[in-house]
Amino acid sequence: MTTLPKPRQPELKTSLPGPKTAAIMARDAQHLSTSYMRPYPFVPDHGEGVWLTDVDGNTMLDFFAGIAVSTTGHAHPHVVRAVQEQVTRFTHVCLTDYPQEITTSLAERMVRHVEKPGEKWRVFFGNSGAEAVEAAVKLARNHTGRSHIISTIGSFHGRTYGAITLTGSKTKYKRGFGPLLPNVSHVPYPNPFRPPLGATAGTCGQAVIDHIEGLFQTIIPADEVAAIIIEPMQGEGGYIVPPADFLPKLRALCDRHGIMLIFDEVQAGMGRSGKMYSFQHFDGQNGMNCQPDIITVAKGIASGMPISAMLAKESVMTWPVGSHGSTYGGNPVAAAAAHATLDLLEGVVKHSGCGESLMENAAQVGEFIMAELKAMQVEFPFIGDVRGAGMFIGLEFVKPDGRPDGKLRDAASMAMFERGLLNLDCGEAVIRISPPLILTREEAATGLEIMRDALRALK
Ligand SMILES: Cc1ncc(COP(=O)(O)O)c(C=O)c1O
Incomplete structure (x- = not known):
């Protein structure tokens, strides 16, 4: 070491x-x-x-x-060395067409942090958070054959068309850019400091769940909903931590209706919250589970080198060969930086x-x-x-x-x-x-x- x-x-x-x-x-x-x-x-x-x-x-x-x-x-000297070493070997051979050991091992390493016994995960690599979000939504639609996506008020998911449609934090991200993606709805985020829907800090998680169930009775047929996408801790919207019961209850709601649960960990993930993924603060607590079906990560993954990832359960990643890809996604130089970053996050290499x-x-x-x-x-x-x-x-x-x-x-x-x-x-x-x-x-x-x-x- x-x-x-x-x-x-x-x-x-x-x-x-x-x-x-x-x-x-x-x-x-x-x-x-x-x-x-x-x-x-x-x-x-x-x-x-x-x-x-x-x-x-x-x-x-x-x-x-x-x-x-x-x-x-x-x-960081460890990251700098990893990048320099990879640049002298090769900087690009498109991952969509050719495997590269450095990205294969990165995927193996990343899924280890989410896999549970009997449940395999797979990884798609992109360049930015928005690209990971686009991939997540495309996969959810492709896998379920449904089109509707539910997102949250206050959320931020990026600047591409799908991502701005999902975003619910500020209208400036959307003004003048329409028409946006059809079949996207927003529900309140359970903010304990400013509880929505007339609830209290303690009841706002349940209130949001009831609100979604209400929408399924009145406005959105649940069997047409492909996914609910949510930041397990909301970033751009105000650095908000939901009540502990909320994400497990959301998981249960998705299970009731066959809906994919997407956690956008782009901002709070990769160790920032003190755990690899921020949802892990709530998963397995008091016997409750909130393992998502799909996870998006970017930002902190590679210390500033551009790479993102969309992780999905193997049972969910059913889109066919050639249906999605990226010229630069999973670039080997960025992947080297991601390995070095993980070395430090996991403690394989110590920082004094x-x-x-x-x-x-x-x-x-x-x-x-x-x-x-x-x-x-x-x-x-x-x-x-x-x-x-x-x-x-x-x-x-x-x-x-x-x-x-x-x-x-x-x-x-x-x-x-x-x-x-x-x-x-x-x-x-x-x-x-x-x-x-x-x-x-x-x-x-x-x-x-x-x-x-x-x-x-x-x-
Ligand atoms: C939660 C979340 N998702 C997605 C994005 C978009 O990431 P990018 O700017 O890399 O496209 C961001 C960026 O701030 C984010 O905070």
Whole structure:
């Protein structure tokens, strides 16, 4: 077993934006797509561990990991070596037509985390989360011969046509792009902090199940529903953890009606929640099962190299030869990065200061961050809710009357950024904390101190 050196901690410097940053941002504004958002003046030059340095030499602590992607931090030596080694061998031979050992072994490795006795799984590889979602929905329709898909309000599933149709978080993702996919409906997500359907935190899971059963009686014939797709922990919608009984009850509902259950683990999966897949926090608890039929993963799978996967039970992956594929999907360089990432997540390779594995580190340091943030609620009553699992943590800002305070959230996010903390919003009034999983307790404490300082400035 290899033990890798601990990255040094650069000093925080924050004079933003510097002249080089400003110049590149001006060129960027001239030539890049008008759809790109530029909320923060930051142009990265290089990274090391949980730190990113911009082109002017400002070093920032990364608390968002490129939207939950950079699992192993920046330029992790183990990942860099794996990529370099694969590039010198071959960079592309289309996986749709030819097998490659590196992707075969990656699939074998990934299914080990979901397979249960007597139940085999298979993997389709793509390049992005949206592509994995498209594959999941195509497979569910093809396998069941049904067309209707149910998704959730607040969800995010990507930017392709199928994925934006399924998405239910913001209308800006859909405006002007119609017509979208037919036969897609949205139901509420059981958010214990803002329970839908007149329910309480404790009853909202059952209320959503009853709501879906109600739709099956009145609007959507259940025997025409191919799949229910849901994030086991909702990401873009606000970093929301559903009540413990919900996913097992959803599994049971799908079983009653022959519906495929798709878990979109693109954001919360790959160790971020402290378990490989976030649904595993609920599966097998109190004798209840919520094993899905199909899982989508991307983001954290390969430390930033583009690869995604759609995993399905063998009994479900019945689409015929040639019915689906991808030129680049399962690219061997990205697959090498995924192996290296899994080495660290599983603890086959240790990262100094991060315990037995990055997954364990995510659980332990995440718990520390969450406890500290909960303690901060006493000083800052405008933090209405702190929630999450592992290093998937949401901080919701509220007005004195309890309604979401998006403006205050935006001000807090910018104040943190100006003090050297890269962070990102989500939902209506939430800051998501999704750092690289190599974050140590000391580095977490540095980030929390920056947050405290920024929040004090707001008061
Ligand atoms: C849950 C979820 N699914 C799918 C996607 C789409 O992934 P990508 O941007 O790689 O297409 C995202 C991206 O944020 C996501 O959070």
